[in-house]
Amino acid sequence: MTMGLSSRIITERATLVVDIALTIDPGMTVALLGPNGAGKSTVHASLAGLLPLTDGRIVLNGRVLDDPDHDVFLPADQRRVGAVFQDYLLFPHLSVLENVAFGLRARKEPKERARIVAEEWLERVGMSEMSARRPGDLSGGQAQRVALARALVTQPELLLLDEPLAALDVRTKAELRRVLADHLSGFAGPRLLITHDPADAFLLADEIYVIEDGSVTQIGSSEDIRMRPRSAYVADLAGVNHVVGSATNGDMSVGDHMLRIGDTAALGPVVATIHPRAISIHLSRPEGSPRNSWRTTIERVEHYGDRVRIETGAPLPLTAEVTPAAVSALGLTVGSPVWASIKATEITVQVG
Amino acid sequence: MSERGQTRLPRAIYVAGAAGLAIVAVPMIGLLVRTPWSDLGGLLASDVVVDALRLSLLSSIAATLVAAIVGIPLAIVLARTDFPGRSLVRGLVLLPLVLPPVVGGAALLFALGRRGVVGGPIADLTGLVLPFSTLGVVLAATFVSLPFMVLTVEGSLRNLDRRYEGAATSLGATPWTVLRRVTLPMVLPSLISGFVLTWARALGEFGATITFAGNLPGKTQTLPLAVYVALEQDRDAAVAISLVLVAISLIVLVSLRDRWWRAL
Numbered sequence: 001m002t003m004g005l006s007s008r009i010i011t012e013r014a015t016l017v018v019d020i021a022l023t024i025d026p027g028m029t030v031a032l033l034g035p036n037g038a039g040k041s042t043v044h045a046s047l048a049g050l051l052p053l054t055d056g057r058i059v060l061n062g063r064v065l066d067d068p069d070h071d072v073f074l075p076a077d078q079r080r081v082g083a084v085f086q087d088y089l090l091f092p093h094l095s096v097l098e099n100v101a102f103g104l105r106a107r108k109e110p111k112e113r114a115r116i117v118a119e120e121w122l123e124r125v126g127m128s129e130m131s132a133r134r135p136g137d138l139s140g141g142q143a144q145r146v147a148l149a150r151a152l153v154t155q156p157e158l159l160l161l162d163e164p165l166a167a168l169d170v171r172t173k174a175e176l177r178r179v180l181a182d183h184l185s186g187f188a189g190p191r192l193l194i195t196h197d198p199a200d201a202f203l204l205a206d207e208i209y210v211i212e213d214g215s216v217t218q219i220g221s222s223e224d225i226r227m228r229p230r231s232a233y234v235a236d237l238a239g240v241n242h243v244v245g246s247a248t249n250g251d252m253s254v255g256d257h258m259l260r261i262g263d264t265a266a267l268g269p270v271v272a273t274i275h276p277r278a279i280s281i282h283l284s285r286p287e288g289s290p291r292n293s294w295r296t297t298i299e300r301v302e303h304y305g306d307r308v309r310i311e312t313g314a315p316l317p318l319t320a321e322v323t324p325a326a327v328s329a330l331g332l333t334v335g336s337p338v339w340a341s342i343k344a345t346e347i348t349v350q351v352g
Numbered sequence: 353m354s355e356r357g358q359t360r361l362p363r364a365i366y367v368a369g370a371a372g373l374a375i376v377a378v379p380m381i382g383l384l385v386r387t388p389w390s391d392l393g394g395l396l397a398s399d400v401v402v403d404a405l406r407l408s409l410l411s412s413i414a415a416t417l418v419a420a421i422v423g424i425p426l427a428i429v430l431a432r433t434d435f436p437g438r439s440l441v442r443g444l445v446l447l448p449l450v451l452p453p454v455v456g457g458a459a460l461l462f463a464l465g466r467r468g469v470v471g472g473p474i475a476d477l478t479g480l481v482l483p484f485s486t487l488g489v490v491l492a493a494t495f496v497s498l499p500f501m502v503l504t505v506e507g508s509l510r511n512l513d514r515r516y517e518g519a520a521t522s523l524g525a526t527p528w529t530v531l532r533r534v535t536l537p538m539v540l541p542s543l544i545s546g547f548v549l550t551w552a553r554a555l556g557e558f559g560a561t562i563t564f565a566g567n568l569p570g571k572t573q574t575l576p577l578a579v580y581v582a583l584e585q586d587r588d589a590a591v592a593i594s595l596v597l598v599a600i601s602l603i604v605l606v607s608l609r610d611r612w613w614r615a616l
Contacts, residue, residue: 045518048518048522049521049522050518050521050522075521076518076521076522077521077522077523077524077525077526078524079522080524081522082522083519083522085515085518085519087515089513089515089516089518089519091516091519091520091534091538092538093537093538093540094537102520102523102525102533103523103524103525105533106520106523106524106525106526106529106533107524150523151523154523154524
């Protein structure tokens with residue numbers, strides 16, 4: 001028996017045909033990254049058992065969940081798929097504790113035992129003190145922890161997270177992303193993270209599926225997606241440079257390279273976002289030298305109408321955008337030795 | 353002298369609004385003015401009034417329960433499933449809302465009377481005769497009040513975010529558990545409104561009752577029928593009984609006002 005999730009998900013609706021093959025090994029996190037309306041929620045609903053497949057097959061740990069060709073459809077309540085929904089969907093009329101205990105009670109656990117186990121999980125996500133509250137009293141971050149506990153308490157075989165960070169403000173997001181990362185690593189089964197935010201995918205996923213108009217346009221590690229985008233959408237996401245590294249005291253180490261980021265509060269794993277137009281290319285060491293300047297070579301030159309994208313090589317591969325006039329004035333071609341520079345203020349840092 | 357920043361409305365709106373209030377308030381004042389306060393105790397203690405009050409409360413509560421037992425499932429089916437002829441079924445269920453009650457009573461009589469299509473076989477098999485019985489009163493009240501239950505509950509089910517039900521299902525809840533622990537609790541305010549509206553309609557029922565169940569004191573004569581009869585014979589008694597109906601309605605409205613105002 002093959003463990004993990006193996007699926008080919010085909011659903012047809014008037015507006016969108018979804019056809020994707022998705023395989024997730026136990027202990028791995030796959031991110032489904034795509035714009036709104038790409039079919040991400042359809043995949044979530046199909047796996048959860050809330051939307052039957054038109055064609056294809058879903059197999060989880062050797063159990064067939066959906067197979068229209070053989071007339072198999074396991075209803076959602078029998079799938080053992082734990083889901084954290086967009087907006088969390090905590091039951092507003094039940095207390096936090098009752099929300100977490102819901103799945104156990106639904107599976108006929110005795111009331112007392114359900115309460116004890118639910119309390120343990122609330123403890124684990126640090127929400128014990130809120131157990132008597134109603135979901136309406138919780139902040140976005142607290143609701144996310146409760147939703148996570150509610151999904152994990154029944155020991156599902158697959159964990160689905162639909163835009164778990166979308167409802168949060170930027171600061172809470174960074175903190176909650178870390179909480180999520182901790183709990184994801186504590187879950188032994190396959191995990192699917194659905195998101196439209198590349199930072200979520202880059203920081204949380206082992207493998208990223210890019211989905212557009214119902215099909216997968218690229219599968220790869222965050223490195224693959226960032227460095228070798230294969231569609232305009234990914235290029236736009238990746239065209240903005242996302243650099244993963246580790247921050248201390250306003251500096252960020254990316255491999256052997258040190259990048260000055262200015263943000264002294266950031267600590268630990270971070271994603272730095274650098275717009276291609278924030279990077280300047282010079283033939284010699286720039287005057288009045290910004291702290292972030294280094295020697296590199298040009299790996300690629302691509303013309304996009306009135307803009308030119310230049311990829312630089314070691315020590316810090318980045319995409320820069322310059323004007324065609326600059327390219328001809330500086331005589332930039334593949335292999336040219338150049339200096340690249342960025343102002344620290346042009347680097348946006350997200351804590352992972 | 354108005355508060356600074358208070359909403360300003362055209363004068364005509366206040367005038368028309370006051371006229372609307374008068375339409376409801378003036379008859380109530382008329383009733384209070386005409387009430388024989390000194391004889392009230394004696395009038396209300398008469399057998400006719402006590403019997404009618406008992407019967408009215410009993411039959412309206414029974415009708416509300418029956419309407420809930422069959423009406424809530426009907427509302428769920430209408431709100432949650434799609435089948436050919438669904439809008440036809442919905443229209444049929446809502447028919448008693450617009451039909452003159454006396455026509456409803458006549459229809460009940462033709463169908464469930466001693467010689468009716470359904471009533472005949474029922475009487476032959478079980479000996480149960482519905483017309484002119486207390487059971488007939490309950491049936492007539494259920495007939496006219498059922499749409500209130502179905503409409504209220506169906507509307508709130510349609511407005512409910514169905515993703516909550518999906519979330520419950522994915523947590524392992526069977527359809528029955530989802531209904532019991534998520535769907536119905538989440539529409540509770542509307543359920544309560546449904547009960548109140550249905551009960552109020554059943555309590556006030558007149559036309560279908562008198563047509564189908566008749567006007568037998570102690571057996572089928574409810575408070576509205578007693579008012580009607582008393583108007584012909586004893587005006588003071590009619591006023592006294594009317595006052596009882598107003599009082600019951602007010603008590604219910606006031607005691608349920610929080611949920612009532614919020615849900616409607």
